[in-house]
Amino acid sequence: MQQYCSDTRFDAIVLGAGISGLVSAYLLADRGRRVLLLDDYAELGGNHISRDIGGMSFDIGCFFFHENSAFFRHFPQLLGLYLPAETRVVKVRPDGGISGYPFDLRHDLLSLPSAKQAHILSSLIRSRLTVDQRASALDFITYWVGREFANVSGLVPYLRRFYSAEPNQVESSFARKRMGWVARNANLAGLLRSLRRRPETETNACFVRPKAGFREIYSKVAEMLREKGAVVQLAAAVQAIAQTGDGSMTVALASGSVHAAELFSTVPLATALRYCGMPVPAELKSASLVSLFYSFTGNRGFDGNVLYNFHDRGLWKRLTFHSDFYGETAGRAYFSVEFTVIGEPLTIDRYDEDFRKDAAGKGLFAGDLVLEGANMLDHAYPVYLKGASAAADRAIEDLARFGVRSYGRQGGFDYQPTGDVSASVAERTIRGTLSA
Numbered sequence: 001m002q003q004y005c006s007d008t009r010f011d012a013i014v015l016g017a018g019i020s021g022l023v024s025a026y027l028l029a030d031r032g033r034r035v036l037l038l039d040d041y042a043e044l045g046g047n048h049i050s051r052d053i054g055g056m057s058f059d060i061g062c063f064f065f066h067e068n069s070a071f072f073r074h075f076p077q078l079l080g081l082y083l084p085a086e087t088r089v090v091k092v093r094p095d096g097g098i099s100g101y102p103f104d105l106r107h108d109l110l111s112l113p114s115a116k117q118a119h120i121l122s123s124l125i126r127s128r129l130t131v132d133q134r135a136s137a138l139d140f141i142t143y144w145v146g147r148e149f150a151n152v153s154g155l156v157p158y159l160r161r162f163y164s165a166e167p168n169q170v171e172s173s174f175a176r177k178r179m180g181w182v183a184r185n186a187n188l189a190g191l192l193r194s195l196r197r198r199p200e201t202e203t204n205a206c207f208v209r210p211k212a213g214f215r216e217i218y219s220k221v222a223e224m225l226r227e228k229g230a231v232v233q234l235a236a237a238v239q240a241i242a243q244t245g246d247g248s249m250t251v252a253l254a255s256g257s258v259h260a261a262e263l264f265s266t267v268p269l270a271t272a273l274r275y276c277g278m279p280v281p282a283e284l285k286s287a288s289l290v291s292l293f294y295s296f297t298g299n300r301g302f303d304g305n306v307l308y309n310f311h312d313r314g315l316w317k318r319l320t321f322h323s324d325f326y327g328e329t330a331g332r333a334y335f336s337v338e339f340t341v342i343g344e345p346l347t348i349d350r351y352d353e354d355f356r357k358d359a360a361g362k363g364l365f366a367g368d369l370v371l372e373g374a375n376m377l378d379h380a381y382p383v384y385l386k387g388a389s390a391a392a393d394r395a396i397e398d399l400a401r402f403g404v405r406s407y408g409r410q411g412g413f414d415y416q417p418t419g420d421v422s423a424s425v426a427e428r429t430i431r432g433t434l435s436a
């Protein structure tokens with residue numbers, strides 16, 4: 001898919017070929033700009049990565065897609081390549097039972113003794129009166145559901161696992177972005193909705209990538225970019241970014257330098273700062289994602305294809321049964337298990353050992369569980385420890401003054417939960433530039 005780049009002058013250079021970079025390059029090329037799209041991966045798609053192991057295909061980073069996504073607005077031909085799927089999302093509760101994700105009032109509240117329910121209600125009233133939801137992620141959650149329910153429902157252990165940090169050290173703005181559903185579900189209308197539905201059996205219609213992996217999708221995207229005249233260079237080793245005297249920007253690559261009037265970056269913010277020779281604030285930390293890939297025959301101890309860990313034991317955060325969407329391989333089901341990590345990860349053996357022990361304790365799998373492989377994804381999540389979003393805003397402004405517009409999930413140090421959000425932000429950024 002790599003195109004050899006013999007030209008060195010472009011109207012625009014886009015760094016990073018994930019959803020943000022692809023939508024940006026496409027929109028610019030569509031408006032007649034000569035565009036160069038650079039990525040250090042060998043394939044397009046960014047976090048949309050799948051691994052094929054012995055005929056089983058596992059996902060890393062992005063599993064589910066919705067047809068109203070802004071990404072499909074630009075690449076409508078792709079939708080036909082995705083497979084319709086139904087997800088059934090459940091959680092392991094702190095008491096070890098399985099019920100609907102994220103809240104299931106029947107199990108999380110109504111099944112409790114009335115004295116406990118009264119305690120939860122009084123804790124909620126106290127929290128609403130005394131807690132400042134802007135102080136930290138823990139305070140945001142506590143304000144909306146009360147301290148007692150945050151523990152009973154398993155939200156606190158889940159938050160700790162999700163951030164790989166104590167929730168009282170995490171910015172409230174992050175919780176608002178990542179867990180806006182807590183606030184939405186914790187008002188009266190949300191509670192009534194939750195009582196009417198049966199979350200433990202509820203399915204959601206969406207799409208998953210083709211069984212053969214993301215390659216089929218992104219080779220089509222490459223073709224569409226080429227048709228618009230954009231040049232794509234993969235496995236591109238950027239060395240530095242500099243201003244040139246005439247107001248344009250230069251990107252030094254291992255293979256030579258390329259120049260453009262405008263430079264858009266969707267690569268990690270810290271990486272772009274380094275390329276421009278700027279200091280990287282210590283607050284800009286990212287969590288990595290470790291994925292373990294398992295195959296299995298036997299009895300699954302839960303009815304669902306996505307299972308979140310809201311229990312206070314076990315390092316794993318979520319598991320997803322890919323074989324529920326693509327079919328079993330040689331009589332074996334297969335799934336991936338995710339762990340978030342800040343700093344040095346443990347060894348794969350250690351994650352495997354922890355998962356097996358925890359799954360056995362929770363009765364999740366009775367049968368033959370085989371570890372088929374593992375993957376580590378850097379920069380999976382921006383970590384909003386206190387002070388991080390202000391440091392990120394300052395860094396993005398510094399880059400803009402230098403001549404680099406930085407945005408996207410990594411470039412904007414912005415927890416963008418879906419490709420729809422990433423595509424919409426890219427669309428706004430490019431439209432803003434084109435109309436300026």
Ligand SMILES: Cc1cc2nc3c(=O)[nH]c(=O)nc-3n(C[C@H](O)[C@H](O)[C@H](O)COP(=O)(O)OP(=O)(O)OC[C@H]3O[C@@H](n4cnc5c(N)ncnc54)[C@H](O)[C@@H]3O)c2cc1C
Binds near residue numbers: 407410
């Ligand atoms: C664990 C996880 C699960 C998710 N699940 C879903 C889901 O189910 N559904 C959904 O819609 N969204 C999901 N998302 C969100 C979705 O993946 C993102 O919104 C979207 O992929 C972000 O696109 P992006 O282009 O901004 O960033 P990325 O996809 O991260 O792209 C950044 C690009 O920059 C490149 N790059 C990095 N460094 C350099 C460098 N030095 N030089 C050149 N290029 C570089 C990378 O190779 C990459 O291609 C999930 C994300 C994660 C992490």
